[in-house]
Amino acid sequence: MRCEELSERMPLVAAGAEWTSAESAHLAGCSACAEEWLVVQAGRRLGDRAPRLDANVVAAGVLARLRTEPSPRPAPAGTRTGRFRSRSARWIGGGLAAAAALVLAIGLGRDKGTGNREGPVPQTEMTLTELEGLTSAELEEIMAQLEIDDIGSTAEPGLADLTTEELERLLRSWEG
Amino acid sequence: MTATTDDDLIREFLAGSEAAATQLVVRHTSSLGRYLAAVGADPGEIEDLVQEAFFRAFRSLGGWKGHGSFRAWLFRIGVNLARDRARAHRGLTLVPIEEEEIVAGADPEGEMGVQDMVGRIESVLAELPRLQREVFLLRAQQALGYEEIAVALETTPGAARVHYHHAVRRLKEAVR
Numbered sequence: 458m459r460c461e462e463l464s465e466r467m468p469l470v471a472a473g474a475e476w477t478s479a480e481s482a483h484l485a486g487c488s489a490c491a492e493e494w495l496v497v498q499a500g501r502r503l504g505d506r507a508p509r510l511d512a513n514v515v516a517a518g519v520l521a522r523l524r525t526e527p528s529p530r531p532a533p534a535g536t537r538t539g540r541f542r543s544r545s546a547r548w549i550g551g552g553l554a555a556a557a558a559l560v561l562a563i564g565l566g567r568d569k570g571t572g573n574r575e576g577p578v579p580q581t582e583m584t585l586t587e588l589e590g591l592t593s594a595e596l597e598e599i600m601a602q603l604e605i606d607d608i609g610s611t612a613e614p615g616l617a618d619l620t621t622e623e624l625e626r627l628l629r630s631w632e633g
Numbered sequence: 634m635t636a637t638t639d640d641d642l643i644r645e646f647l648a649g650s651e652a653a654a655t656q657l658v659v660r661h662t663s664s665l666g667r668y669l670a671a672v673g674a675d676p677g678e679i680e681d682l683v684q685e686a687f688f689r690a691f692r693s694l695g696g697w698k699g700h701g702s703f704r705a706w707l708f709r710i711g712v713n714l715a716r717d718r719a720r721a722h723r724g725l726t727l728v729p730i731e732e733e734e735i736v737a738g739a740d741p742e743g744e745m746g747v748q749d750m751v752g753r754i755e756s757v758l759a760e761l762p763r764l765q766r767e768v769f770l771l772r773a774q775q776a777l778g779y780e781e782i783a784v785a786l787e788t789t790p791g792a793a794r795v796h797y798h799h800a801v802r803r804l805k806e807a808v809r
Contacts, residue, residue: 519687519691
């Protein structure tokens with residue numbers, strides 16, 4: 458019998474299991490194990506001051522709540538999950554706004570006929586401001602109308618095609 | 634009802650049996666209450682914490698993957714609730730055990746030594762790092778295995794074993 462083996466058994470015996478004769482013999486002759494056994498027994502008692510709970514009362518309370526709140530509800534704003542979801546929604550909305558802004562900046566900021574990129578900046582800024590007030594659904598609708606699916610195509614303008622000013626405006630729209 | 638294991642009761646609960654939920658509550662209320670008391674929860678709040686832990690456990694059982702035991706999972710919820718409550722109260726202190734609240738133990742021969750040890754253990758335990766304290770209690774008081782402790786405290790079985798032995802060593806040194 459090794460001390461480690463006895464140590465493993467101590468919590469179980471403290472919970473009601475019986476020592477084997479070999480374990481009892483080891484415990485009687487090993488001061489280190491006897492000391493640990495006292496510690497474990499004391500640890501077992503530490504919750505004895507807990508108020509005696511009536512499990513049936515607890516169960517009734519739990520069941521009553523389960524009946525009235527049967528499934529997880531959206532976390533209210535201010536909770537960790539709620540904050541996360543709000544933040545996610547903002548990021549999604551922000552992403553859509555930035556993508557729409559990107560398309561608009563490219564579309565409005567350049568003269569397609571001449572390739573002139575010194576486009577109508579005031580008009581673009583007004584458009585970006587208006588985008589901030591749109592919902593995600595509305596932004597998605599605008600994106601669809603602008604045929605944004607083609608934005609990743611090498612044949613269509615991308616970020617590399619933007620002027621410095623357009624990129625700065627785009628970044629400002631991200632930062633809010 | 635023929636179900637005897639927690640897994641059986643969980644299946645029955647998910648099939649709509651409130652009796653199964655009640656049986657799970659009856660089975661684990663006392664041990665969870667004792668643990669929460671030992672980690673220093675306000676005695677006046679323990680019933681509320683226990684009820685909340687069961688409510689949350691049941692409400693999310695549909696998404697439970699079954700890793701570890703129900704008891705370990707329940708304790709994990711209870712531990713997190715107690716920590717949140719402690720943060721809200723800005724500090725959790727172990728409340729001294731009143732002599733008359735210590736119930737008779739299963740080891741009459743060592744009773745005086747254990748009773749004397751309980752008070753000393755409690756004060757030393759309060760000074761241990763949180764994880765050592767919680768692992769020690771789950772092992773010594775609740776007789777949980779290291780796998781279950783790992784689930785309850787969101788650590789690994791190996792780390793739980795190390796924390797337990799550190800705690801025991803510190804407690805043995807302190808009570809000599």
